[in-house]
Amino acid sequence: MKKIIHISIGTIIVLIGLLLAYLAYLSLTYYRQPNLKLTPYNQQHTQLTTNTPYRIATYNIGYASYSPEYSFFMDGGKYSVAFSQEDVLTNLHGIVSTLKNLKLDFACLQEIDQEATRSYYQNQIDYVTKKLPDFTYTYGQNYDSPYLFYPFKKPIGRAKSGLLTLSKGNIQQAKRVQLPIETSFNKFFDLDRAFTISDIPVQTGKTLSLINVHLSAFTKDKSVQAAQLKTLFRYMASAYQQGNYVLVCGDYNHDVLGNSADIFGKSKTPLTWTKPFPKQDLPQHFNLATQNLAQKKIPSVRNLNEAYQPGKTFVSLVDGFIISDNIQVDQLSVKQTNFNYSDHNPVVMRFQLLP
Template identity: 55%
Template sequence: MIAEKSAMIDAGGIPMKKFIKIILGIVIAIIVVFGGYLIYLFASYDRLPDNLTLKPHNQHNEVLETNKTYRAMSHNIGYGAYPPSYSFFMDGGKYSRAYDKKTVEENMQGIVNTTKDVAPTLAFYQEVDQSGDRSQHVDEVAWLKEHLPTYNSLYGQNYDSSYLFYPFTDPIGQAKSGLVTLSHAEITSSKRYSLPIETNFNKFFDLDRAFTVSRIPVKGNHELIAINTHLSAFTKDRSVQAAQLKKIFDVMETEYQKGNYVMVAGDYNHDVLGNSPEVFNTSKKRETWTHPFPKDQLPAGFHLPNGNLAEEKIPSARALNEPYKKGHTYTTLIDGFLLSDNIQVKDLHVKDMAFQYSDHNPVYLDFSLK
């Protein structure tokens, strides 16, 4: 009788052997599901080919001129998901997706209004979702084209990710996202170049990277080479970031040697001031995306203009570990322009939007072609 009782467990009187089988079945099911998901991730992973020709959409064929002032703007729009109250799980925050579709649409309209206020000749946007669970499936590429109809446009895909089932309680899901370049001048041709990325499992976290190269005619038989990019943020392998920069530098140098004007705009995930923690009075350690930009490695004939940005003390990006609190949240300056020295800088500013529509403020540049 005692032996018979010992073969039972108190909770519900389930026989011990049956209980073990149930637990074992659950464990096997978890392993099968997890293994199947890993197979899905690797089987569905795909990168676009390098040196891919893109098709610009031109409304008009204006040509740029020398010795005339133009304006360029660069803005990482954070796929329309980041109002000041937002924090992001990969930064140690709370959320993985935009609150709702209305929030994304409000942020996108704010970004459009900001663009109209800045009134750039050239606008470079990063983290623009064509489709994504994280951005509530708002087509932001179409949104920019529709609400800024006076611009010629180009879209270059960064990545088309598999469904990412993390965090487990609210997965970030699938996203198709990239780079949008708008121009009042004609874009005659464009290409997308793949950037080096980590090839281990981290490629599913930092996703694919690329840069687009747009050719814009300048009177006098030359071209402005307008490059739009967004470098890796969460990789801890700094050699990957170095390789990404080198590939862009090589294209810059080749085009400059042809006599062209070269402008690179984007989110470099590098401190473009070099001393942003000091400028923005933060004692926090540098994040992986805030190492100083290696200005000494720029090709001959290029520079990274800073103007009075250090004196103005307006950051271009904030950390997403918490809702934005001015004077408390970690801020830095990681967005800007790389220019060939045949482009003259007239003015350079960060527009202080207090991170109202994105985790980035736009940077804008007044320039002329010599």
């Protein structure tokens, strides 16, 4: 009996030691990337002009891991990593084909992995940019997470992931701007957050400031989401005051329509990522583009608590565009992909820069 007790105590001590060592590893390897300049690659030489129709899409590609059958553990589902490397490549192929078929001049992609356990270490930035060789691009890291040993049966592992901005015009300069996040232990799960600004010259001498953003989804601290939006709005206003055209594209993890539950006939119980977007707090001279989206009733996101079941799975609209008043929206829609390659559908806009 004493021998069994000694073995049990020894096992407990070892487990506690391993836990403390792991917590120390998380703390020591955790860091936040500061504001920094980004390098534009593969420069194109098309110059933007006023009164010319352009097409742009914003698309959270869900690190090419969210097939329709997929559910995610943080949403109450089953899985933590993609089904297989082959599945990731199949989804990447579908994502690129979708972007090509949209005949775009610009694209903003979120949740694109550079190196991650969850997507079998496929460098998705390389994959996408090689398949779309006619675009200048900038990449800004959103987060570089240490290895998360959770869930225990199939850990999500480590992830280096971010924001990819593609432009047919040359990008003169670009930067990454850090966003506020939680400072509690929750920071290891909701991860770092940032947005990127890519400045694209216009023939008139002005600049189009194209902002790509992905706000926090799982934080329960409302002040963090409010602080993120406040930081974003401040940079938008500053760019506009400099005389720029300002176009924000991204996944806001807020209900863009404000009443998506009514429009899509879904539960009104709010999730951490379905609070109404605070349009009333937008800076002067800015609007959230929503033209005809409610009438068309095509969602941009699905819940990952279960495999996708059309008509049953919770859906909403959290992706889209914020535009300054010197930009004219000609057309706005959500491209229906039936969530075949991601838990999001791309949102597409045709616009013009006003003289």
